[in-house]
Amino acid sequence: MSNSNYSSTSSSTHRLIKNKNGSVKRNELRGKVVVYSCAVLIIIATIAITLFLTIKGLQSFIVNGVNVGEFLTGLTWSPSGEGDVAYGAFPFIFGSFSVTFLAALFAAPLGIGSAIFMTEIAKTWGQKVLQPVIEILVGIPSVVYGLIGLTVIVPLIREHSSGIGFSLLAGMIVVGVMILPTVTSISADALKSIPQDIKDASYGLGATRWQTIYKVILPAAMPSLATAVVLGMARAFGEALAVQMVIGNSKALPESITDQAATLTSIITLSMGHTTYGSLHNNLLWSLGLILLVMSYVFIIIIRFISSRRKV
Amino acid sequence: MQASDLGKEKKEANSVSPLMDIKNLSVFYGDKEAVKNVSMPIEGNKVTAFIGPSGCGKSTLLRTINRMNDQIDSAHYKGEIMYDGVNLLDKKIDVVSLRKEIGMVFQEPNPFPKPIITNLTHALKFYRTKKSEIQGIVETALKQAALWDEVKNRLNSSAQSLSGGQQQRLCIARALALKPQVLLLDEPTSALDPISSAKVEDLIIELKQHYTIAIVTHNMEQAARISDYTTFMYNGELIEYGETSQLFTNPKEQRTEEYLTGKFS
Numbered sequence: 001m002s003n004s005n006y007s008s009t010s011s012s013t014h015r016l017i018k019n020k021n022g023s024v025k026r027n028e029l030r031g032k033v034v035v036y037s038c039a040v041l042i043i044i045a046t047i048a049i050t051l052f053l054t055i056k057g058l059q060s061f062i063v064n065g066v067n068v069g070e071f072l073t074g075l076t077w078s079p080s081g082e083g084d085v086a087y088g089a090f091p092f093i094f095g096s097f098s099v100t101f102l103a104a105l106f107a108a109p110l111g112i113g114s115a116i117f118m119t120e121i122a123k124t125w126g127q128k129v130l131q132p133v134i135e136i137l138v139g140i141p142s143v144v145y146g147l148i149g150l151t152v153i154v155p156l157i158r159e160h161s162s163g164i165g166f167s168l169l170a171g172m173i174v175v176g177v178m179i180l181p182t183v184t185s186i187s188a189d190a191l192k193s194i195p196q197d198i199k200d201a202s203y204g205l206g207a208t209r210w211q212t213i214y215k216v217i218l219p220a221a222m223p224s225l226a227t228a229v230v231l232g233m234a235r236a237f238g239e240a241l242a243v244q245m246v247i248g249n250s251k252a253l254p255e256s257i258t259d260q261a262a263t264l265t266s267i268i269t270l271s272m273g274h275t276t277y278g279s280l281h282n283n284l285l286w287s288l289g290l291i292l293l294v295m296s297y298v299f300i301i302i303i304r305f306i307s308s309r310r311k312v
Numbered sequence: 313m314q315a316s317d318l319g320k321e322k323k324e325a326n327s328v329s330p331l332m333d334i335k336n337l338s339v340f341y342g343d344k345e346a347v348k349n350v351s352m353p354i355e356g357n358k359v360t361a362f363i364g365p366s367g368c369g370k371s372t373l374l375r376t377i378n379r380m381n382d383q384i385d386s387a388h389y390k391g392e393i394m395y396d397g398v399n400l401l402d403k404k405i406d407v408v409s410l411r412k413e414i415g416m417v418f419q420e421p422n423p424f425p426k427p428i429i430t431n432l433t434h435a436l437k438f439y440r441t442k443k444s445e446i447q448g449i450v451e452t453a454l455k456q457a458a459l460w461d462e463v464k465n466r467l468n469s470s471a472q473s474l475s476g477g478q479q480q481r482l483c484i485a486r487a488l489a490l491k492p493q494v495l496l497l498d499e500p501t502s503a504l505d506p507i508s509s510a511k512v513e514d515l516i517i518e519l520k521q522h523y524t525i526a527i528v529t530h531n532m533e534q535a536a537r538i539s540d541y542t543t544f545m546y547n548g549e550l551i552e553y554g555e556t557s558q559l560f561t562n563p564k565e566q567r568t569e570e571y572l573t574g575k576f577s
Contacts, residue, residue, distance in 0.1 A: 082494070106396065126544075197418065198337070198422055200383075200418055200422065201418065201424065201425075201483070202434075203380065203383060203411065204380060204416040204417075204418070205411065205412070205438075205486065205487065205490060206407075206408045206409065206410070206412035206435060206438070207408075208408055208438075209436060211438050215434065216424060216434075219426070301354075
C-alpha cells in the first residue's frame with residue numbers, strides 16, 4: 001500500500017499532496033466538529049442565560065414601571081402587599097454584600113494562615129492530613145453546613161446576644177466556613193508555586209522562616225492569594241441555601257451584626273415558589289437575579305484583572 | 313560584628329591554620345550518603361574550587377557549610393566543620409548568624425521580584441541596620457559586585473528587568489551587603505552567557521582580596537582560571553585536593569587525571 005503510494009507520480013494521489021477524501025482527513029474533521037460544537041454550546045448557553053436573565057430582570061422596570069433608583073436604594077420590600085406596594089431591595093443587596101465581606105474577613109486570614117502552615121511549616125503533615133481534610137470540606141453539601149449552623153451556631157448566638165440567634169453573624173460564620181476550603185486550597189496552590197530559588201535566596205541571607213514567609217513568600221504570592229479570596233467571595237455571594245437557613249430572612253435592614261437579615265439569594269429561593277409568573281413580584285425576583293448575575297460578572301472581571309497584573 | 317572581628321584576629325594570629333577545616337564530614341539524605349567522609353581545609357582569602365561530575369556531592373558539601381541542607385528534612389550529618397573555634401554542624405549554632413557570615417550565591421540568579429535596592433536592603437532590615445548606613449552599604453556592595461555603574465540610575469526599577477548576568481551580580485552584591493567572611497558560590501555562572509560569566513569570574517578574583525570564596529563549578533577551565541585550590545570529588549568521595557596549578561598539571565590520582573582529560577564525566 002505504502003509502496004504503491006511511494007512510487008505513484010500522479011498528482012492527485014501523490015503522498016505529499018493533501019488528500020481531500022482520506023480517512024485521516026475525515027477523522028480530523030470529526031474531531032474538530034465534536035470539539036467545536038462543545039465550545040459553541042457552552043458559549044450559546046452562557047449568552048442565552050445572560051440574555052434571558054437580562055430580559056426577565058428588566059421586565060419589572062420596563063413593563064411594571066418600577067423606578068431603578070428606588071429598587072436599588074429603597075428600604076421597604078412588600079411587592080405583593082394588598083395595600084401599598086413597595087419594592088426597595090436595598091436591605092437584600094446590603095445583606096448579600098455584608099455576608100460576603102464578613103465571610104471573606106473570616107475566611108481570608110484563616111485560609112491563608114492554614115495554607116502557609118500546609119506549604120511552609122509542616123509540609124509532610126500538612127499535605128498528608130490537612131489537604132485531604134480540606135478536600136472533604138469542599139465536598140460537603142451546603143445544606144449540611146446550613147443544618148450545622150442552625151443547630152449549633154444559631155443557639156450559641158441566641159444565648160450570647162439579645163437577638164433570636166438567626167442573624168447576619170450566623171450567616172457570616174456558616175458562609176465563612178463554607179468558603180474556607182476554597183480559599184485555603186487555592187492559596188496553598190499559590191504558595192506552592194513560589195519558586196524554591198527565591199526561598200533559598202532569603203534563607204541564604206540568614207532570614208528566619210517567618211521573615212521569609214512574611215517578606216518574600218507572601219508578597220510574591222499576593223496576586224494569587226487575592227484571587228483565592230475573590231473566588232471565595234464569589235461563592236459566598238451566590239450561596240443561597242445555607243444562608244437562608246440561618247440568617248433569619250427579615251425584610252428590614254439589620255441594625256447590628258446579631259440582627260436578622262436577608263440576602264438576594266435567600267429572598268429569591270424563599271419567594272419564587274409562590275409568585276405568579278409574570279406578576280410584579282415575580283418580575284422583581286428576576287431583577288434580584290439580574291443583580292446577582294451582574295455581581296458574578298464583576299467578580300470574574302476582578303479576578304481577571306488581578307491575574308493579568310501578576311504576569312507583568 | 314563581634315564574631316567577624318574575632319574571626320579576623322584569629323586569622324591573623326595563626327596564619328598557618330586554614331580558615332575552615334572540614335573533618336570527616338559525611339552528609340546523608342535519608343539512607344543515601346551524598347558526601348562520604350570528606351576532610352579538607354578551606355584557606356582564608358583564597359578561592360577554593362569544587363569540581364566533579366553531576367551528583368558527586370560537591371553542591372551538597374557547599375550547602376552543608378552554611379547549613380542550607382537543614383531545609384531538607386531527611387538531611388543529616390556526621391563529622392565536623394571547624395570554623396573560628398566552633399563546629400558549624402553543632403546543634404547550638406545559630407543558622408541565621410551563620411548564614412549572615414557565610415553568604416551564598418546560587419546557580420540560577422534568584423533576585424527577589426522587587427526593586428533592585430530592596431533586594432539589597434531586604435536582609436539588612438532583618439539585622440536592624442541603621443537607615444543612615446544603608447545607603448552607603450548598598451553603594452559599596454554594588455560597586456564591589458561591579459554593578460553600580462549599570463544600575464545607579466535605576467535602583468528603584470524591578471530586579472527582573474536586569475539581564476541574567478546582572479541579576480547574578482546583584483545576587484552577589486546582595487550577599488556582600490551583609491559583610492560576610494566567606495562566600496559560597498554554587499555554580500554561579502552555569503546559567504550565564506560567556507560574556508556575563510567572564511565578568512563574574514573577574515569579580516571573583518577581585519573579591520578574593522577581602523573574602524574567602526568556595527565555588528562549585530562544572531567548568532574545569534573556570535576552576536583553573538580563578539581558583540587557588542581545587543577539590544575533585546567523585547561519588548561523594550573526595551578524590552584529590554591540592555593547589556590548582558598542581559592538580560591540573562600534575563594530578564596525583566588516576567581518576568582525577570581521567571576526569572580532567574575527559575575520559576569520563
